[in-house]
Amino acid sequence: MNSDEQLRRFGERLREMRILMAANQQDFAALGGVKKNSQVTYETGKTAPTVEYLYRLAGHGVDIGYILTGRREDGSQGDEERLLIDLFAKLDTRERDAIMTMLASLTGKAADAERPVERPSRTLHAPRPAFRGEGDN
Template identity: 40%
Template sequence: MKNICAPFDLAGLGGRLKAVRELHRYSQASAGAALGVTRLTQSKYERGDTFPTLAYLNAAAAMGFDVMYILTGTGAGERTDEKKPGT
């Protein structure tokens, strides 16, 4: 059986989280508020000082953030809450 799970790439998680947040046009403060954390915690996640909780990642997925990309670096890293052209 083929393993379809991509390994987590924790070294780049913060940068990808920041890129996806900016793609969605959120400030650190507004993203943090929407995801249930403070601006300081959001900043710590993006710097790689600490890692997001499962509750945070679940909320991010519900907002359309590409959580697979954030965790693994695999995926489009694009907004998932909008229809793609031609669909």
């Protein structure tokens, strides 16, 4: 993940925490000792905040570890990751394999370090219907 992507995700988690605290951007910015326009640039991932800003938020009970890493203080994942895990758990083995293959393809990484990424031997769609002359003997 490149630094632009990391900063964007940081901004998303920062915004999520602000909303969970039922604060508008101006009030949340004040907790961190900055102006609203700085808060906006942090949340949009355009700039990174200062350590002082993060310390001030932590002093108001904001889970800075979650904002920085996506992991909560108790070690749990964020809402988006929990939802993904819950949905994945509802899939059958074939569907899980398909999702893992897709994710491996999107990230450019092997789904399993032990085995290379391979195309599924079966497709997820129904077999193609027979056309004129096919299968007729």
